[in-house]
Each structure stands twice: as structure tokens, then as C-alpha cells.
Amino acid sequence: MPIVHIHMLEGRNVDQKRELVRSMTEAVVNSVDAPPERVHIVIHEMKRENFAEAGILNSEA
Amino acid sequence: MPIVHIHMLEGRNVDQKRELVRSMTEAVVNSVDAPPERVHIVIHEMKRENFAEAGILNSEA
Amino acid sequence: MPIVHIHMLEGRNVDQKRELVRSMTEAVVNSVDAPPERVHIVIHEMKRENFAEAGILNSEA
Amino acid sequence: MPIVHIHMLEGRNVDQKRELVRSMTEAVVNSVDAPPERVHIVIHEMKRENFAEAGILNSEA
Amino acid sequence: MPIVHIHMLEGRNVDQKRELVRSMTEAVVNSVDAPPERVHIVIHEMKRENFAEAGILNSEA
Amino acid sequence: MPIVHIHMLEGRNVDQKRELVRSMTEAVVNSVDAPPERVHIVIHEMKRENFAEAGILNSEA
Structure with missing residues (x-):
């Protein structure tokens, strides 16, 4: 601890x-x-x- | 914010x-x-x- | 399941x-x-x- | 409820x-x-x- | 790691x-x-x- | 997004x-x-x- 969770779009490299x-x-x-x-x-x-923002999927934004 | 995380079984379509x-x-x-x-x-x-409920995996329930 | 977690500012009533x-x-x-x-x-x-957005605490935004 | 989330490395079997x-x-x-x-x-x-500890990815530790 | 988060009603003692x-x-x-x-x-x-189940707050269930 | 959740002991100031x-x-x-x-x-x-590590509450470690 501290414990950090980060949520992000896939696609980042190592x-x-x-x-x-x-x-x-x-x-x-x-x-x-x-x-x-x-x-x-x-x-x-x-x-x-x-993932969605304002009720719209990110794949369709 | 608000930030919502929903956890559900895979298999739903777009x-x-x-x-x-x-x-x-x-x-x-x-x-x-x-x-x-x-x-x-x-x-x-x-x-x-x-995913499990009552100690049983959903795949075996 | 589904399990939903919602994170929001305090202050809403019942x-x-x-x-x-x-x-x-x-x-x-x-x-x-x-x-x-x-x-x-x-x-x-x-x-x-x-809570912070763009690196700024919500209490100071 | 109680609701438990466990985060662990992949590779465990059923x-x-x-x-x-x-x-x-x-x-x-x-x-x-x-x-x-x-x-x-x-x-x-x-x-x-x-997954990282002490700033190092587990895949490189 | 493993990292476990457990969410439960308040009221349990040490x-x-x-x-x-x-x-x-x-x-x-x-x-x-x-x-x-x-x-x-x-x-x-x-x-x-x-906390809610079936759309009903636990405090009102 | 990215969305970051950090869990840490209370006691830090603003x-x-x-x-x-x-x-x-x-x-x-x-x-x-x-x-x-x-x-x-x-x-x-x-x-x-x-918070616990190795099965011991932080308050008793």
C-alpha cells in the first residue's frame, strides 16, 4: 500500500x-x-x- | 465523475x-x-x- | 452479478x-x-x- | 454482499x-x-x- | 499481489x-x-x- | 479516462x-x-x- 488501479484503453506498449x-x-x-x-x-x-462517456461508447464517439 | 464500474459476464454484444x-x-x-x-x-x-457465488464458480453452477 | 460500483461526490440524500x-x-x-x-x-x-480532474482537486476547482 | 474482488497474475487453472x-x-x-x-x-x-511493485513491472522484476 | 478488496456493511468489530x-x-x-x-x-x-440489491437500498429492504 | 483509483491510509492533508x-x-x-x-x-x-498485509491488520502490525 498505497495500491493504485489505473483503467485505460488498450494499445499502450511495454x-x-x-x-x-x-x-x-x-x-x-x-x-x-x-x-x-x-x-x-x-x-x-x-x-x-x-468505456463510455456521456452515454456514448468510446468505440462510437 | 460520477464514475461507474460494472462487472458482468462476457458475451453481451455491442x-x-x-x-x-x-x-x-x-x-x-x-x-x-x-x-x-x-x-x-x-x-x-x-x-x-x-465469478463465484456461495463459493461455487459460475461455470460450475 | 452484474455488480455495479458507482463513485460520486458525497451530499446526495436517501x-x-x-x-x-x-x-x-x-x-x-x-x-x-x-x-x-x-x-x-x-x-x-x-x-x-x-476527487481530481486534470490534476486539480475538485475542492479547489 | 459481501462482494470480494481479487486481482492476481494470470496462469491459475480452474x-x-x-x-x-x-x-x-x-x-x-x-x-x-x-x-x-x-x-x-x-x-x-x-x-x-x-502489475508493478516499487515502480518495476512484474514482467521485468 | 494478490490484492483483495472486500466490500461489506459497516458494523464489524476489530x-x-x-x-x-x-x-x-x-x-x-x-x-x-x-x-x-x-x-x-x-x-x-x-x-x-x-448498498442495493434488486433495485432496493439495503437500509429499506 | 484514464481513471485512477488510489487506496492509501488516511491522514494525509490537503x-x-x-x-x-x-x-x-x-x-x-x-x-x-x-x-x-x-x-x-x-x-x-x-x-x-x-488494511492488511500477510494476514495482519495494519493497526496491529
């Missing part, structure tokens, strides 16, 4: 995920004073037809 | 998802007075072997 | 919550053909200082 | 999932006095590149 | 929570072969007016 | 939360190329008796 978890962990460590080894991050990738 | 997010968004907008463009919905689809 | 769960359940039942007694909804209420 | 939900349900029933038929469990399986 | 996390951790360790120190559990306590 | 959401948003924007106004963050604060 380089982007590597940088995402590195920089998010740094952000958490520096702002709320948690040791880095306690920061856990789960990435949830979503298909565009599984 | 027509069902389109109607799901349209009608859920309408329900949220009308009941708690949020503007439609603020309502975000994430659909999480689950395999039947990843 | 009348609004009653209508929220009634109408969201109806939306789910009608769109994805789930029996009403299987629809579970969890409401998560958030303080304004616990 | 036998392991069957035992997981059986024993977790028993644990919940015995400790917080909930009837078994009310306990719902959702298993979220993650790819190793979608 | 003795019940202690037994809940002890026995759930044991269930996870024994069924999916994860080391105990990797099992993280987050308990989310809900007011009865924040 | 200055820490402000910096947390500012720097996490920046991390997401820079790593996965999302526009800042699409990044939503929800902070879930937990009591120490509602």
Missing part, C-alpha cells in the same frame, strides 16, 4: 507501461511519503467498446 | 453495451443531477470461471 | 440514492437481460478533496 | 480457482457471519506486464 | 476484521500458492443506504 | 493530496500520451484497521 509505473510510483513516493517498495500498481486495459 | 451505457447514464443524470458529459462508465467483462 | 439504484437496476435489467435480483450496486461517496 | 472461491467464501462466512449465498467473488486476472 | 484477514489470507495462500507476505487486503465498509 | 494528484496526472500524461483533462483520480482513504 515501454509506455514501464514509464507509467516508474513515474506514477515516483509521484506517490514524493507526495505522500510512502516507501517505493510499498507502492503497488495494477493496470486494467479496456477495449474501446467497454 | 448493441447491448450501447443500450447499457445510454440507459445507465440517463439513470444517473436523472437521479443525482449530474451533467451527462461527467458520467464515465467502465465495463469489466468476466469469464464464467472468474 | 431519496436520490433510492431513485439512483432503482433506475440503474432497471437500466441493467432491460439492456443486458439480467434478472433484477442479481443486480448488486455499491455506492462509494467521496469528499471533494478526494 | 482447480485452483475452485478451491480459491470455496475457501475464501468459507473464511468470510466464518469471520463476519454472512450467509454463504450472499458472498460474491470476482477474480481479475492480470498479465505480468500489468 | 476482532472480526482480524479473523477475516487472517483466514482470507490463508485461503489465498493455500489455493493459489502465493507467499503470505504478498497478499494485500483492503476492507471497504459501506453504510446500509449505500 | 497539501499532500494536491501534490499527489498534480504529479500523478503529469506522470500519466507524459507516459501514455493522454490529455490532462481526461485524467480522473479518485482517492480512497482507509483506516489502519481496514
